[in-house]
Amino acid sequence: MPKGDKLSWKQRRFVAEYLKNGGNAYKAAVEAGYSESTARCHSASWLSKDRIRQAIKATEEAINVEVQLTAEAHDEHVQAIYDKAMAAGDLAAALRANEQWGRRLGLYQADQSNETEQRIELTRHQEQLNEEAARLIVQQRIKLHRGGLDGPSVPEQEGKAV
Numbered sequence: 001m002p003k004g005d006k007l008s009w010k011q012r013r014f015v016a017e018y019l020k021n022g023g024n025a026y027k028a029a030v031e032a033g034y035s036e037s038t039a040r041c042h043s044a045s046w047l048s049k050d051r052i053r054q055a056i057k058a059t060e061e062a063i064n065v066e067v068q069l070t071a072e073a074h075d076e077h078v079q080a081i082y083d084k085a086m087a088a089g090d091l092a093a094a095l096r097a098n099e100q101w102g103r104r105l106g107l108y109q110a111d112q113s114n115e116t117e118q119r120i121e122l123t124r125h126q127e128q129l130n131e132e133a134a135r136l137i138v139q140q141r142i143k144l145h146r147g148g149l150d151g152p153s154v155p156e157q158e159g160k161a162v
Contacts, residue, residue: 007055010034014046015055019063075101 007015010032017028025043034042046052078101085093 007051011046011052012055014043015052015059018056019059071104074104078104 013032014025014028017031018025021027021031025047026039029039029043029046030036078097082094082097082101085091085097
């Protein structure tokens with residue numbers, strides 16, 4: 001930036017806080033050191049200034065580059081683990097590395113929702129089994145109660161198991 005376009009300390013802090021809090025100019029102005037009563041006025045005027053908007057854009061771009069470099073470093077690390085595992089014949093470790101890379105790329109998100117659906121279905125099935133078990137227990141108790149009042153139950157009379 002040209003010398004006249006330098007930002008003050010409060011303006012640099014405003015830019016940092018604005019990006020940190022997801023774009024809330026008022027909160028950024030308060031965090032930059034302005035009182036709550038003057039923060040709205042300063043935040044609105046700062047966002048209208050080209051040099052502030054340029055600083056926000058430049059900082060966002062720098063953050064995006066840094067995140068991309070971090071992701072690329074992660075991918076390279078996982079690739080190295082995969083290569084070493086394959087060279088050593090450790091297929092389990094190679095598979096784990098491959099799965100880790102797939103997760104970072106978002107390839108397994110559909111599986112997570114499918115897993116949730118499977119858990120819901122399993123819960124429903126378990127509830128059905130519990131209801132069926134309760135129904136059978138009640139039937140057995142009724143049979144035992146009747147057998148106790150009316151004599152032995154039918155299978156005991158015939159000497160056969162049900």
